[in-house]
Amino acid sequence: MSSGLLRGRFGHRALPAALAAGDVAVSAEDADVALGGRPILRGMSLRLHAGELLAVVGPNGAGKSTMVGLLGGDLGADAGEVHLHGRPVRHWRTTELAMRRAVLPQHGTVSFPFVVTQVVAMGRAPWAGTPLAVDDGSAVAEAMAATSVTEFADRTVTTLSGGERARVALARVLAQRTGILLLDEPTAALDLHHQDLVLSLATERARAGCAVLVVLHDLNLAGAYADRVAVLSGGRLAACGPPGDVLTADLLGSVYGRPVEILRHPRTGAPLVLPLRD
Amino acid sequence: MRTRSAILLPLLGVGLVAVAVVAAGSGQVGVPPAEVVGAFFRGLGIDLGPMPTHPQGYNALWAVRFPRVALAIVVGACLALAGAMLQGVFGNPLAEPAVVGVSSGAAVGACAVIVAGISVLGSWTVAVAAFVGGLAATAVVYALSRSDGRTEVVTLVLTGIAVNAFSFGCIAFLIFVADPQAREQIVFWQLGSLNGTTWPAVYAVLPLTAAGAFIAVAVARRLDLLALGEGPARHLGVNVERLRLVVVLAVALLVASGVAFTGIVGFVGLVVPHVVRMVAGPAHALLLPASALGGALVLLAADLLARTAVENAELPLGMLTSLVGGPFFFWLLRRTRSRQGGWA
Numbered sequence: 001m002s003s004g005l006l007r008g009r010f011g012h013r014a015l016p017a018a019l020a021a022g023d024v025a026v027s028a029e030d031a032d033v034a035l036g037g038r039p040i041l042r043g044m045s046l047r048l049h050a051g052e053l054l055a056v057v058g059p060n061g062a063g064k065s066t067m068v069g070l071l072g073g074d075l076g077a078d079a080g081e082v083h084l085h086g087r088p089v090r091h092w093r094t095t096e097l098a099m100r101r102a103v104l105p106q107h108g109t110v111s112f113p114f115v116v117t118q119v120v121a122m123g124r125a126p127w128a129g130t131p132l133a134v135d136d137g138s139a140v141a142e143a144m145a146a147t148s149v150t151e152f153a154d155r156t157v158t159t160l161s162g163g164e165r166a167r168v169a170l171a172r173v174l175a176q177r178t179g180i181l182l183l184d185e186p187t188a189a190l191d192l193h194h195q196d197l198v199l200s201l202a203t204e205r206a207r208a209g210c211a212v213l214v215v216l217h218d219l220n221l222a223g224a225y226a227d228r229v230a231v232l233s234g235g236r237l238a239a240c241g242p243p244g245d246v247l248t249a250d251l252l253g254s255v256y257g258r259p260v261e262i263l264r265h266p267r268t269g270a271p272l273v274l275p276l277r278d
Numbered sequence: 279m280r281t282r283s284a285i286l287l288p289l290l291g292v293g294l295v296a297v298a299v300v301a302a303g304s305g306q307v308g309v310p311p312a313e314v315v316g317a318f319f320r321g322l323g324i325d326l327g328p329m330p331t332h333p334q335g336y337n338a339l340w341a342v343r344f345p346r347v348a349l350a351i352v353v354g355a356c357l358a359l360a361g362a363m364l365q366g367v368f369g370n371p372l373a374e375p376a377v378v379g380v381s382s383g384a385a386v387g388a389c390a391v392i393v394a395g396i397s398v399l400g401s402w403t404v405a406v407a408a409f410v411g412g413l414a415a416t417a418v419v420y421a422l423s424r425s426d427g428r429t430e431v432v433t434l435v436l437t438g439i440a441v442n443a444f445s446f447g448c449i450a451f452l453i454f455v456a457d458p459q460a461r462e463q464i465v466f467w468q469l470g471s472l473n474g475t476t477w478p479a480v481y482a483v484l485p486l487t488a489a490g491a492f493i494a495v496a497v498a499r500r501l502d503l504l505a506l507g508e509g510p511a512r513h514l515g516v517n518v519e520r521l522r523l524v525v526v527l528a529v530a531l532l533v534a535s536g537v538a539f540t541g542i543v544g545f546v547g548l549v550v551p552h553v554v555r556m557v558a559g560p561a562h563a564l565l566l567p568a569s570a571l572g573g574a575l576v577l578l579a580a581d582l583l584a585r586t587a588v589e590n591a592e593l594p595l596g597m598l599t600s601l602v603g604g605p606f607f608f609w610l611l612r613r614t615r616s617r618q619g620g621w622a
Contacts, residue, residue, distance in 0.1 A: 074509060098515030111369035111505045112560035122503055126515040172506075176514070 010130045012093060016085065016100045016179060018209075021051030024086075025180050025211035026071045026101070031080030033063075033070055040066045042235045044080070048213050050179065053206040055222035055243075056215045058232030059256050064215045065106055067232065068184045071213065072103045084180070098126035101180035106188070106215075108169040113156040116168050120144055123175035135177070143174035146201055148194075162189040170198060174205075181205060181212045187221065199225040219273040223247050224265075231255055247271040286558050290571035297575060298351065301582040302343045309335050318344070346475040349539065350581045351574040352487050353472075354546060356536035358573020359494055360529040361547030362554070362566055366501035367525040368431055371555075374548040375533040377438045378526055379415035382445035384537045385468060387411020389452040392463050404467065405479070405538040412534030415441055420526055470541040470596025472581050479539045486535035491570065493528040497521060498562040505560065543596045545603030546573050552610060 019025055026048045033041040041063045048054050048071065056064050069075040070082055073089040082089045085100055092100070102123070110119060120143055124136045144150045147167040152160065157168055166189040173181065183202065187195040199214070203225055206212045216222045222229050223243040230240040233255040239246045252273060253259045259276040302318075303309040309317070309330050316327030317339045330336050357375065364373040375381055387407035397403045423430070423437040453464055500521050503511040508518050537543065550573045551565065558564045577595075580602070584593040 072513065074512065094512060094517050095515040098513060101513075103510070103513040105507070105509055108510065109507065111507075112366075112371070112555070114502075114505060114560050118502075118559075118561060119506070122506060122514065125499065125503055128499070 013095050013099065013130070015130060015132070016096075019050035019085070019179055019211070021049075021209055023050045024048070024083075025050050026082065026084045026089075026213075028067075028070060028077070028082045029080050031070060031077040031082060033066055033075055034078050035066065035075075040235050041070060044070070044235075044237060046071075046230060046237060046240065048180070048211045050211045051206055051209050052227040053203055053212045053214065053225060055226035055229045056213060056232060057217070057219055057222050057229060058238075062232040063235045064232055065184055066235075068103065068182050068213070068215060072101055072182050073097050074103075095126060098176070098178075099130075100178055101182060102173040102176040102178040104170055104173045104181075104183040104186050106184040108165065110157045110165075113158045115154055115156055116149055116160070117144070117153045119157055119168055120149070120171045120175050123172040126176060126178075132177075139175045139177050143171040146174060147171040148197065163191060163194060166190060167194065167198075170201075174201070179210055181210055183212070183214045185215050185217065187216065187218065195221060219247060219252070220270075223271040223273065224268070243271055244269075247273055286554075286564070286568050287571065290568060290575060294351070294571055294575050294578070297578050297582070298347050301350075301578055302339055302347050304582060304586050305338070305343065307332055307334055307338045309339060314339065345477045345480050346472050346581070347578065348480045349475045349483065350472055350578045352480065352483050353536040353540050353543065354573040354575070354577025355570040356483070356487050356490065356532040356573070357543060357547040357577070358550035358554075358569040359490060359566060360532040360536070361573075362551035362562070362569040363494055363497070363501065363525050364529050364547075365551055366562055366565075367504060367522055368435070369505055369507070370431070371552065373435075375529055376442065376547075377435055378529060379419040379438050379441040379445065380412040380530050380533045381537060381542055382442045382449070383415020383418075384408040384412035384534055385542060386415070386445045386448045386452075388467050388541070389449050389456075389464050392460050392467070393452045393456045395460070402482075405482075409534045409538040412537065413530050415445060416526060416530035416534075420523070466594065467541040468596070469594030470537075470543040470599075471584075471592070471594055472540055473585075473592055475539065483535045483539065486531050490528045490532035493524060494566045494570075497525060497528075498566055501525075501562040502560075541596060543577065544600040545607065546576055546599055549603050549607050549610070550576055552607070556610075556614075 024047050028044050028046050031041060031044045032039065044067065056067060058064055066075065070077060073084065073092065076090060084092060117140065120140050121136070124139060127133045127136070144153060147170050149164065149167050149171050152164065157165060160168065166186070170186055186198050190198060199221055202212050202214055206227070226243055228241055229243050229246045231238040231246060231251065238255050239251055247262060249260055249262050261274050261276050263272040263274065265272055299311045299314050303311055303314045309332065313328050313330040313335065316329050317336050319326040320329060321340050330339065360375045364375060364377065365371050387410050388404050391403050391407040399406050419434065419438050419441045423434040453461055456464060500516045503514050503516050504518070504521070512518050551569045554565055554568045554572050558568050580598050581595055584595045584598050587593055
């Protein structure tokens with residue numbers, strides 16, 4: 001596929017331009033978001049770069065999912081602005097956003113008994129009618145193999161376990177092949193093995209040049225995989241930076257309201273966060 | 279699954295033609311299938327097959343039976359297609375056209391002109407009033423359930439229930455104030471019937487059906503995506519609000535035009551898409567056309583039964599579909615529950 005064609009337009013849709021590693025893919029500047037009259041995010045500024053894996057952590061109700069909604073264009077900012085590919089996110093068409101960012105929601109349910117392959121293939125919908133539709137088959141097969149859901153490709157999603165469904169949802173998001181991935185707690189329903197599988201995949205996408213944001217509860221996973229960690233607290237950004245700088249006992253203790261201790265992994269040196277117990 | 283779905287549409291098509299031929303040949307003047315086919319092609323100006331031997335055969339077929347068969351096919355397809363689309367757009371297998379108020383609104387329109395004795399449009403007055411009433415009720419449901427430019431599914435369904443309740447109150451009032459003759463007319467309109475169908479009725483309904491079918495084809499893939507939920511569908515490029523508006527509009531057109539000439543025919547819109555989904559799976563590209571064919575087949579068979587089951591009497595069509603559809607739906611529910619633990 002030539003890059004000239006990639007920048008072409010199809011109907012009303014402009015195909016996305018490729019981002020170079022380090023380019024700002026999505027950014028929020030001083031954004032406020034209120035839901036139902038209650039402020040959720042206040043003065044939020046965050047940049048997600050192409051080629052990085054950014055983990056968003058924080059206590060329950062800190063505004064992590066709202067952050068995903070804000071950056072993905074689902075929620076409008078009451079103040080401030082969100083830019084995606086250098087343009088205010090609200091100026092993009094729904095179809096154009098779908099070619100640029102994929103979102104894995106925290107809770108995904110499928111209301112009819114679709115087969116796994118059909119659900120993953122739904123991720124290709126944004127590319128229908130564009131030259132990239134020729135990749136549909138390979139994108140679906142690749143995403144299914146990467147998330148190891150191929151073995152139950154012909155089962156209906158309604159008969160799958162929670163963890164299997166979560167992987168199918170991730171496969172759908174990967175099949176969308178967007179430059180920006182926003183994953184809201186992709187590891188919540190998964191066992192040890194699959195948690196690592198998912199974060200390895202996220203790392204792989206980031207190394208391939210994607211901008212990947214992952215909401216995580218497990219601080220140790222964040223410490224082991226993320227290039228940068230953003231800590232949210234009460235709707236504000238408490239800290240953002242490399243895991244070693246951000247995951248400190250002082251900061252986490254005050255954010256989570258519980259004293260913690262930080263150990264260094266003896267082999268990798270990654271920070272290990274443990275609640276301080278007697 | 280895949281082979282089953284590949285032969286489903288041809289199978290339904292063949293079944294529909296076969297039942298149509300049998301239905302057209304059945305009645306007081308019996309005409310064998312070969313002669314039905316012959317008369318059909320003769321009417322189109324093609325010489326193919328034998329002409330009816332009965333002296334009144336040809337006329338009975340073209341003046342009475344064919345329009346009735348055609349309207350049964352069109353209305354059945356309308357109701358089932360509307361049900362399938364509505365279930366898709368709500369992501370809920372319980373949705374049926376009555377949910378958005380279209381059926382009860384049509385009933386209010388029909389009852390109102392019957393009671394008021396209005397007949398400015400001749401024999402079409404009731405049909406036009408029903409059509410307008412159905413569209414108006416749907417518009418009210420949709421307008422009341424919107425806020426901040428968004429419609430929430432649960433609010434939409436609950437608004438539908440409220441508007442339905444109000445409509446039934448209106449119908450009760452109209453029956454209360456009606457004279458005995460109007461009362462009887464109302465009762466029979468609500469029972470549904472294809473009796474006395476004429477070609478102009480078919481011509482009036484057909485373009486509306488075609489418009490609804492055209493919309494159905496256009497939205498099929500996006501309805502699939504809606505099964506993932508509103509958020510994920512939007513993330514995949516679906517303008518959810520616009521899609522919902524278009525589908526509700528199509529459903530209102532399909533059902534309002536469907537019931538305008540026939541009266542209330544229950545359960546086809548709910549049961550047919552269910553059965554088709556069990557056979558063909560939930561993908562709308564197949565579900566929608568298969569439901570349309572299935573609905574046509576069911577209503578045609580039901581109408582055949584309605585006018586031939588009892589000698590010299592015509593059973594109400596809506597009564598029949600509900601009497602058979604209700605227990606059948608119950609059986610389906612039990613079976614699905616025991617097999618996969620529920621609908622989801």
